[in-house]
Amino acid sequence: MLRILVRRSRDVSYLTDDPALELEGVREGPAQWWWRSAVDATRNDEVQQVLQTSERSAVVGYDLIVAAPRPVSILVALDLEHAPAVLKAHRRAVSDALEYLEQRAVVVRERRDHDDRDVPGRWANVVGFTHGVNRHGEPHVHDHVLVGARPDGARGVLDSRALFAHVATADALYRSSLRAGVSSATPYALWRSFEGVEHVAGLDEGYRVLWGGHFADRGVKQHWSRREALATWHDDLSRFEVHGTMASPVRDPGLLDEHTFTAAFEGRPGVARRHLVQAWANAATWGSSARDVTESVDELYPDMSAARGVREEMLSVHEARMIAETRVRGARPLRPREIESWRQRSREISREAGGRSR
Incomplete structure (x- = not known):
């Protein structure tokens, strides 16, 4: 899940003070990682440089919180051998989501000749912090990614409406990329149900019940050591109860789930490129790279390929579905x-079907 928190303060001690040692030896490097630029991410004054804004804006930046689906976090806790590969796939998927947001959602609205224009922007610095537990010590892989309100070289701040409009699409790309990445780097196969629930094939649902993330209180922020996290998870596992596994879908992993894709547009008055990308990513049941998702959409809907910002052109639902x-x-x-080959292909209609009375 990808959420955006608006930041009006440059106090970043909440992130820089926490070394996230619960993932020490599993995560590649420290908790801090630079998506763009590189300074000492343990120093508040250095990280604060990310949060750039204009003189007129009270918003200094945004905290993009990218959380892995719960079964993926559970894998990190259960399988220490493959946990590093899972975390690498997570960070790679976070990077894919950031790249999409920068390409399509980072725009500065400028008014010229009585006309509003969306000018593409680019963040000067981007820093992430990878953590592995929630406040109650449960497995919870997530990143806090700090970005500035003012793009590099711009006079004004970015249009926050565009950022929020594209967040669901960025989340869908993150999840699709993660499913593909974990499945290719580990023995596990990740899939997404029609209802939008993420699963790991063969993983008992009892683990999701055990570490459900639902508590009456928010909990107190604390810094966990690797030993403390492992001990807590070991104690939790003593309460594990078998609930069974979900049957994986029998479907060609190289094909889009057209039923899921068409259902995504139900009730929409129109369909923008961001809706197409989101629907395509979610309909890639077993995952697909972010690049393949966006390139496929642009190949099939070329008139939408240049769309960005919040004011994208719309297709009708009928045109989007391509039924x-x-x-x-x-x-x-x-x-x-493979799309061009698909375009050239037609299903053979049998004589029996052709001659059947209607």
Whole structure:
């Protein structure tokens, strides 16, 4: 899940003071990692330079909180051998989400000749902090990513409406990239249900019940050592109860789930590029790289490829669904290089079906 918190203070001690040692020896390097630029991320004054704004704005930046699906966090706690690969896939997926936001959501609105224009922007510095537990000590892999309110070289701040408009799409790309990344780097297969629930094939649902993340109180912030985290998880596992596993879908992992894709537009008056990308990423049941998702959408909907900001052009729901085409050619491939072959393909209609009375 990706959430955005607005920051009006440059106090970053909440992040810089926590070394997140619960992932020590598992995570590559320290908790702090630079997506762009590189200074000492343990020093408040250095990290504060990320939070750039204008003289007129009270908002100094944003905290993008990217949390892994609960089963992925559970893998990090249960399988110490493959936990490093899972964390690498998480950070790579976070990077994919950031790249999408910068390409499509970071715009500065400028008024010229009585017309509002969305000018593309770019963050000067971006820093992330990777943590592995929640306030109650449960496995909870998540990143806090700090970005500034004013893009590099811009006079004004970015249009926050565009940032919030694209957050659901960035989250969908993160999850799709994570499913693909973990599945390729570990023995585990990650999949997403029609209802939008993330699963790990073969992982008992009892672990999700054990570490559900639901508490009456928010808990107190504390700094966990690796030993303390492992001891807490070991004690928790003594209360584990078997609930069974969810049956994985029987579907070609290289094809889009067209049912999920078309359902995503139900009730929408129109469909923008961001909605297409979000729906495509969520309909990649077993995951797909962020690049493949966006390139596939742009290949199939070329008139939408330049869209950015909050004021994107819209397609009708009928145009977005492409039901007539998929009925003839079948489900669309997830790999963009296979789309042209899909376009050339038609399903053979048997004589029996053709001669059946209606």
